[in-house]
Amino acid sequence: MTSFADLALIEPIQRALAAEGYTTPTPIQAHAIPPLLEGRDLLGLAQTGTGKTAAFALPILQRLEASRRRPAPKSARVLVLTPTRELAVQIEESFRVYGRNLPVRRALIFGGVGQQPQVRAMSRGVDVLIATPGRLLDLIGQGHVQLDKVEMFVLDEADRMLDMGFINDIRKIVRTLPVRRQTLLFSATMPDAIADLAGGLLNEPVRVEVTPPSSTVDRIDQSVLFVEKNDKRSLLAEMLKDQSIERAIVFTRTKHGANRVAEHLEKLRITADAIHGNKSQGARQAAIANFRMGRTRVLVATDIAARGIDIDGITHVINFELPNIAESYVHRIGRTARAGANGVALSFCDQEERAYLRDIQKLIGKTIEVVEDHPFRSTVPLTAPVTKPRPQRRGGRPGQGRPQRREGGGQGAQQRSGRSAARR
Incomplete structure (x- = not known):
């Protein structure tokens, strides 16, 4: 079996991987890293839960270190283009973790927030720029970003970009590169x-194709429990009365959560610890x-912080909050059912999370499978329609009758919504 030590990665990267508990590369990492270290182009057919971020981040970091040079002002040596803010943040965090022992300067560019911090970050130039298309084009048009010095370009989730x-x-x-x-291209x-x-x-290009992550969850007993958001902590406490839950990872979407x-x-x-990006490495x-x-029965984690956790004997994964990226669900529940064992995945779903489910x-x-028999069961079914607000009457109080977004809305509405999300 291939190990990271077999992939000719430099010592600072090996040390970062060891600190995260990584020992064995996923199939896409094992097949992609060697040709990428040689400078080859790559076409990767893989979903998010397959470990593809490390498959490109590790060789990119090594190639940056091998030809270390100061990036030009407003420029980047590496451009990673991704469809959504959430993915951009995850990728930036991966570069931070894997490159912790290397002098790598990073920047994030996405819409939905003020642009001045992003402009300042780019003013000196960066080694790695992770961006969504809309805001990146805006800053290029304003003269704040120049891409004529890019040495490596990653187009992530290309089919999602198309959608x-x-x-x-x-x-x-691409015309500016x-x-x-x-x-x-992934x-x-x-x-x-x-x-x-x-x-x-x-x-x-070298073509690397891996099995979709959905095929890895067949041995996990999956259930969903419909519950109101305010009842989730009570439901979790009730679930943990079951002593068959010997060792559980509980996933939230945020650090504060x-x-x-x-x-x-x-x-x-109930002995518990939280791990997330604001916690020190120690x-x-x-x-x-x-x-x-x-010594701890429950580990409460965010998606980013839980990467690299490879612990046998995790009996349950509990999604306290469903992930807003579907592939993250597969990555989460894969923490159980390791080394040939069976596992259980329980997901709490409130009304705002129906689309995620x-x-x-x-x-x-x-x-x-839906678990109906629990004390905090939501009375509103998954398929319940979104309530349409009443039209505002003349003379009504301020704020009454404001239009609300409705689910659905046809293909055009979905594309507009997707574009807006990606610019955040």
Whole structure:
């Protein structure tokens, strides 16, 4: 079996991987890292839960270190283009973690926030720029970003870019890149438009295709419990009365949420620790060590902080909050059922998370079994329609009758919504 030590990665990267508990590369990492270290272009057919971020981040970091040079003002040596703010943040965090022992300057560019911090970050130049298309084009147009010095270009989730209507934006961005560069394109599927795009971007690429992550969850007993948001902590405490839950990871979407859940469990005398990006590396390692040794029964984690946790004997994964990226669900529940064991995944779903659940079920190709018999069951079914607000009457109080977004809205509305999300 291939190990990271077999992939000719430099010592600072090996040390960072060891600190995160990584020992064995995923299939896409094992097949992609060697040709990328050689400078080859790559076409990767893989979804988010397969470990593809490390597959491109590790060799990029090594190549940056091998030819260390100061980036030009307003420029980047590496551009990673991704469809959404959430993915951009996750990728930036991965570069931070894997490159912790290297002098790598990073920047994030996405819409939905003020641009001045992003302009300041780019003013000196960066080694790695992670961006969504809309805001990046805005800053290029304003003269704050120049891409003519890019040495490596990563186009992530290309088919999702297509679905969200970003292909023309991508073509505009590519026209600003130098012709001589290393290019990596990742896509879960290969529709004709993406195949045409790949043909124009890649030069004799290595093709790496891995099994979709949904095939890895077959041995996990998955259930969903419908519950109101305010009842989730009470439901979690009730679930943990079951002593068959010997060792559990509880997932939240935010750092603050992880802290609140862990503090609540501690008050109930349920041993728990939280790990997230605001915790020091020492605190995270101590929490994982306590969990591994059985001194802590529950580890409350965010998606980013939980990467690299490879601990046998995790009996349950509990999604206190469903992830807003469907592939993250597969990555989360894969923490159980390791080393041939079976595992259980329980997901709490409130009304605001219905769309996330639908995306997850579509990805894994199955309907998750609903647990009806629990004391905090929500009375509003999953398929309940969104309530349409009453029209405002003349003379009504300020704020009454404001229009609200409705789910659905046809293909055009979905594309507009997707574009807006990606610019955040």
